[in-house]
Each structure stands twice: as structure tokens, then as C-alpha cells.
Amino acid sequence: MGIGISGLVALKGAAFILTFIFLKNLGFTKLSLPFLYTSLISLLISLASHPSINLPILLGKNGDGTIPIWSKIMFGPYIYLVRVFCAMRRWLSGEEPYTEVFEGVYVGGWPSSIEKLPPGNPAIVDCTCEFPRISELKGLAYLNLPTWDTRSPQPGEIESAVKWAMRKRALNKPIFIHCAYGHGRSVAVTCALLVALGVAEDWKVAEKMIKEKRPYIRMNSLHRGALEEWSKDRISNPISTNKHM
Known part of the structure; x- marks a missing residue:
């Protein structure tokens, strides 16, 4: 099965928390805060997507396929990142x-x-x-x-x-x-x-x-x-x- 989404998102969260610590130690406190927020969201998604928990309802997607505005704001670092990654992967693979x-x-x-x-x-x-x-x-x-x-x-x-x-x-x-x-x-x-x-x-x-x-x-x-x-x-x-x- 490989590392799976939980592991990948956890790694991303770890990278962001390290970036937060690095920037904060340099004195860029305001600049570091978005990295802290993104790392916390990544941790939350990592936990919710683990097979032992498995809560896809966390993102709040409605039965008609819409994603509510609160979710777009709260989970924006994840939701929009996967869209960019999806577009890049499709372009690179050339798959139908x-x-x-x-x-x-x-x-x-x-x-x-x-x-x-x-x-x-x-x-x-x-x-x-x-x-x-x-x-x-x-x-x-x-x-x-x-x-x-x-x-x-x-x-x-x-x-x-x-x-x-x-x-x-x-x-x-x-x-x-x-x-x-x-x-x-x-x-x-x-x-x-x-x-x-x-x-x-x-x-x-x-x-x-x-x-x-x-x-x-x-x-x-x-x-x-x-x-x-x-x-x-x-x-x-x-x-x-x-x-x-």
C-alpha cells in the first residue's frame, strides 16, 4: 500500500512545522504563522485519513458534491494543494x-x-x-x-x-x-x-x-x-x- 495519504500529509506537516520553527527563530514571527497553521491542518488530516479512524466527512463535502465555504477556508492548505498536485501529475503523465x-x-x-x-x-x-x-x-x-x-x-x-x-x-x-x-x-x-x-x-x-x-x-x-x-x-x-x- 505504500506510505499512504496519512504518512504523506504527516511528512508535509513536519516540513511545515520545521519551516515555522526556522522562521520564528530568525525573528520572522508573522511570516512563520501560516506555516504553523498549515502544519496543524496537515496533522489533523493525517489523523482523520488514517485507516483506523477514516473520517472523510472532516472536509464537509455535501451530498451534491459541493465543498462548503468554511471547509475551503479551514482546510484550504490541503484542498487547493491537492488540486495543484492533481493538475501537475496529469500534465506530466499524459494519461487520458x-x-x-x-x-x-x-x-x-x-x-x-x-x-x-x-x-x-x-x-x-x-x-x-x-x-x-x-x-x-x-x-x-x-x-x-x-x-x-x-x-x-x-x-x-x-x-x-x-x-x-x-x-x-x-x-x-x-x-x-x-x-x-x-x-x-x-x-x-x-x-x-x-x-x-x-x-x-x-x-x-x-x-x-x-x-x-x-x-x-x-x-x-x-x-x-x-x-x-x-x-x-x-x-x-x-x-x-x-x-x-
């Missing part, structure tokens, strides 16, 4: 913003603009807690599963998303499942949907199918563990689907 993994089923990264949205006015499953739903997408069907980066939606949340997506599919709507980059959180939910649609025998087969079309996906032990639990307890039954459609 989304990939069609089965007819009408897309997985990808945060649609920061309408141009990064799949065609056909898709129903959107948003697996992030740190990115807002942009205003241009507010007319589209939308479901949010607020989840920290490198973490996984819970099995019950995966099941809810699968049933929601299948209802939208029954209305002939494309489905777009996204997280920050379309590598982890969204892939876990997409694996479950492919199983429920009868396209894949199990989530492991679904993962291989997705990786063939989106090579940079990277699920970790938390994603796989949630899928394993979902597989044992799920209510949604596979439907008959022609795999060669």
Missing part, C-alpha cells in the same frame, strides 16, 4: 482523463472541466472527498462516496454505488466513476459494477480487464479487501450481459 472499460462504463480522474467528462451526459459516481463537483456538471445524475485518497469506499458504499449505477444503466445512461486520477478508489467501484453487470466473473477478473485498457491503475490492499468483503456480502446479483456488445 477517462477510459471506457466496457460499453457505456467509464473510469477516470476528477473532471475539473466539462472537457474531461465522457460523452453522453453520464451519471457520475464521485469517489473523492477532497474535490468538488464543478458547477457545469450539476444537471447530471450524481452520487458521492466521500473517500480519502489511497483509501477505499466501504463494502456497503460499494454496494450502494453498484445498485445506483445499475438503475442508471437501465435508463440507458453511461456511467462515469471517478476519483482523483482513476487509479484506485474509482477502480474498486468499477470492478464491482463489472461483476454485477455480469461482464466479469469476480473482481480480480474485472481488475485485469480494466488494467488492459487503463494500464496505470493501482489498487492497494484496502481496495482489494473491501472488494473481497463486498463479494461475500453483496445483495446485487449479476445480470445477463453480452460481453461482446
Whole structure:
């Protein structure tokens, strides 16, 4: 699983607290205060995103995908940093913003603009807690599963998303499942949907199918563990689907 978001944010917080101490010792007290604040926010997010705590509701993202103004102010050092990092990473990787993994089923990264949205006015499953739903997408069907980066939606949340997506599919709507980059959180939910649609025998087969079309996906032990639990307890039954459609 690697260091994960908790470790990365904690390291960032440590760097900021050291910068605060350095500037304060030089006599730049006012200049050092933003670094102190950022370090404290980083510590709070590091704790809230740890698997043993896992509180994505900390950022206050609403069910309609909006992030309230109080959260933007309080957690601005984190919220806006991840947007900058996301844009830089996408630009450097050159990866497509989304990939069609089965007819009408897309997985990808945060649609920061309408141009990064799949065609056909898709129903959107948003697996992030740190990115807002942009205003241009507010007319589209939308479901949010607020989840920290490198973490996984819970099995019950995966099941809810699968049933929601299948209802939208029954209305002939494309489905777009996204997280920050379309590598982890969204892939876990997409694996479950492919199983429920009868396209894949199990989530492991679904993962291989997705990786063939989106090579940079990277699920970790938390994603796989949630899928394993979902597989044992799920209510949604596979439907008959022609795999060669």
C-alpha cells in the first residue's frame, strides 16, 4: 500500500512545522504563522485519513458534491494543494482523463472541466472527498462516496454505488466513476459494477480487464479487501450481459 495519504500529509506537516520553527527563530514571527497553521491542518488530516479512524466527512463535502465555504477556508492548505498536485501529475503523465472499460462504463480522474467528462451526459459516481463537483456538471445524475485518497469506499458504499449505477444503466445512461486520477478508489467501484453487470466473473477478473485498457491503475490492499468483503456480502446479483456488445 505504500506510505499512504496519512504518512504523506504527516511528512508535509513536519516540513511545515520545521519551516515555522526556522522562521520564528530568525525573528520572522508573522511570516512563520501560516506555516504553523498549515502544519496543524496537515496533522489533523493525517489523523482523520488514517485507516483506523477514516473520517472523510472532516472536509464537509455535501451530498451534491459541493465543498462548503468554511471547509475551503479551514482546510484550504490541503484542498487547493491537492488540486495543484492533481493538475501537475496529469500534465506530466499524459494519461487520458477517462477510459471506457466496457460499453457505456467509464473510469477516470476528477473532471475539473466539462472537457474531461465522457460523452453522453453520464451519471457520475464521485469517489473523492477532497474535490468538488464543478458547477457545469450539476444537471447530471450524481452520487458521492466521500473517500480519502489511497483509501477505499466501504463494502456497503460499494454496494450502494453498484445498485445506483445499475438503475442508471437501465435508463440507458453511461456511467462515469471517478476519483482523483482513476487509479484506485474509482477502480474498486468499477470492478464491482463489472461483476454485477455480469461482464466479469469476480473482481480480480474485472481488475485485469480494466488494467488492459487503463494500464496505470493501482489498487492497494484496502481496495482489494473491501472488494473481497463486498463479494461475500453483496445483495446485487449479476445480470445477463453480452460481453461482446
